[in-house]
Amino acid sequence: MEVSKAFGIALRKLRISKGLTQEQLGFEADLRRTFISSLELGEKKPSLETIYQLAIALDLPMSRLLKLVEKEIEISKK
């Protein structure tokens, strides 16, 4: 599984768990809604800056966010 796919899945799970719409998350992270959509679908890969902004908006450390991404990759291997 590609990293971008895993990132998208983790991002969506986190967003939903916080009860946010793509629009709301985009507002918090200062990113466009359409771009959040692309990220969740694994169509685009975030830069370090974007990962940082999303982590803050989702109220967790970048390391925790990437840990969840790693878990998605693990799951897909089984």
Place this chain on the structure above:
Amino acid sequence: MEVSKAFGIALRKLRISKGLTQEQLGFEADLRRTFISSLELGEKKPSLETIYQLAIALDLPMSRLLKLVEKEIEISKK
């Protein structure tokens, strides 16, 4: 402190601790030496893909790499 600066510092510390040159790390991560240099100096920001490749080359999880980046940010705050 900017995220890219913190990333550069963490990256350099890790590379040195592994006893690698920029050239060698670049070979392992499939990235050019000049780009590794730019990253370590905080002049450019890596994409998720690049973070992934560097983590593998440095033999640690992405989450651990970003944890070290967070530590650099913390240190700079004190």
Place this chain on the structure above:
DNA sequence: TTGTAGACTTCAGTCGACT
């Protein structure tokens, strides 16, 4: 509320050469 599409701008990442 989310996906998609096209056109656009900015910057990640390459390449070659020199210090």
Place this chain on the structure above:
DNA sequence: AAGTCGACTGAAGTCTACA
């Protein structure tokens, strides 16, 4: 062994609009 510079290409991220 590492920094820098200029020119380049592809992809990150924006914007508008519609299903």
